[in-house]
Amino acid sequence: MPPTTTSLKLPEELKERLTEVAHKVAQTPHAYMVEAIAEKVERDEKRQAFYKAGRESFARFKATGIAYRAEDVREYILKLAAGKKVRRPKPIRIPKSER
Numbered sequence: 001m002p003p004t005t006t007s008l009k010l011p012e013e014l015k016e017r018l019t020e021v022a023h024k025v026a027q028t029p030h031a032y033m034v035e036a037i038a039e040k041v042e043r044d045e046k047r048q049a050f051y052k053a054g055r056e057s058f059a060r061f062k063a064t065g066i067a068y069r070a071e072d073v074r075e076y077i078l079k080l081a082a083g084k085k086v087r088r089p090k091p092i093r094i095p096k097s098e099r
Contacts (some may be wrong), residue, residue, distance in 0.1 A: 008033070065094040 050082035072089035079086040
């Protein structure tokens, strides 16, 4: 896609800081702003995907009642990180009245 033009009105102090920092990292102020905006958009997209996954996971739990004990998950992750051979934790079912 060809680039489009967007106008940003920056406070003078921010513009001066931006210019100074951009030059210190060998970038033009324009390139610095484009990179900063791209990083922010990517970070927020990841955050939104994380929240969506959490909502979906909670909905599955509410529907099925299937969960894992925190202690079992913690032990599993620590052993996995240590390179040990480990079995996945066994799921438990939470009664509908407790979900």
